[in-house]
Amino acid sequence: MKKIIPHLPVVTLILFFLTCVNPCFAQFSAESKKMAVAYRDKGLEAQRSGDLDTALVYYQKAMELDPTLAVAYNDAGVIYEAKGWNDRAKQAYGKAIQTDSTLASAYYNLGSVYEKDGDLEKAAYYYKQRVLIGDWNDEWTTKARQSLKALGVSDPEIQQDFMDQQLARAERSEGITGEPRGNDLDPKGRKRSARLHYLRGKQLASMGKFNEAIMELGLAITFDPKNKEIKKTLEDVNRKMLATH
Known part of the structure; x- marks a missing residue:
């Protein structure tokens, strides 16, 4: 039976590709994350000045560059909520929590939207989660406790x-x-x-x-x-x- 042996140049090219692709990808990924943070910062600046539309564009760009940047989803949720787009806000806050389960602010924000929509059971659930992952004396933990008390918890x-x-x-x-x-x-x-x-x-x-x-x-x-x-x-x-x- 005749053995098939690849030509040396082909093997060399494959090895070269394998040794280069991972470092190149890692560098690209790190650069993307850095750019995502920069876009998020621009979004916060635009939001503080009252330009919600521009802020949202920056947050969306940040999410595209780094899908793991949970705070950007939360920031976008705040904009959606301010515009009265509660369903979009819920999705954004939910995505923030899914991306980073320790992001405390997203739990309170999601609870707040559910309370506005009259879904008090889900509101209480997310307020409670906000309390459980925070510091007991933290300002927003206290607000979540007050919201729970108003809901009868x-x-x-x-x-x-x-x-x-x-x-x-x-x-x-x-x-x-x-x-x-x-x-x-x-x-x-x-x-x-x-x-x-x-x-x-x-x-x-x-x-x-x-x-x-x-x-x-x-x-x-x-x-x-x-x-x-x-x-x-x-x-x-x-x-x-x-x-x-």
Whole structure:
């Protein structure tokens, strides 16, 4: 059987193409992303001056150059909403969230549009998502909580959900899961339990629940008595609590 061997020049050309195409594409992609940010900045400038049509053109150009630029979809949604094009606004905000699930502003904006359209169930859902991914004391988190309250969702319910989600995120990032165990005699297990109580204490303190925070931090010290970080946090929380009385 006769073997077919490609000519050397052909093989050389293929190898040359493979070694060049990836760096060239990466450079083009990086340049496109840079240009997209520049167009987005021009859009913001036009929007601030009241020229919504020009702003929208710039945002659309930014999205074309970098389809992963979530803020540009959110910006376009703001323009659509200002023009009364609520369906387009929903699509744009939804695309922003799909592109970057951590973009907090898009959740509030989407909730606001649904509330305007009378879909209170979806409005409450997106307001709640805005609360859950933000900082409890952030201005827009507070606005989302106020919007939820107006829709009949109680703050204590949101507080518990918020704390559960924030703690779960913190525990995942530190590679610890489960519940602290009071009877754990293993040194590593006690360190882990101390960390869990510490994280919960910090979260409670950030929400203004100082008594509960002090209780959690006290338990953390019980598991890890020499931990300076826990001691300092407990002292700070005690000072904050005294300042509120």
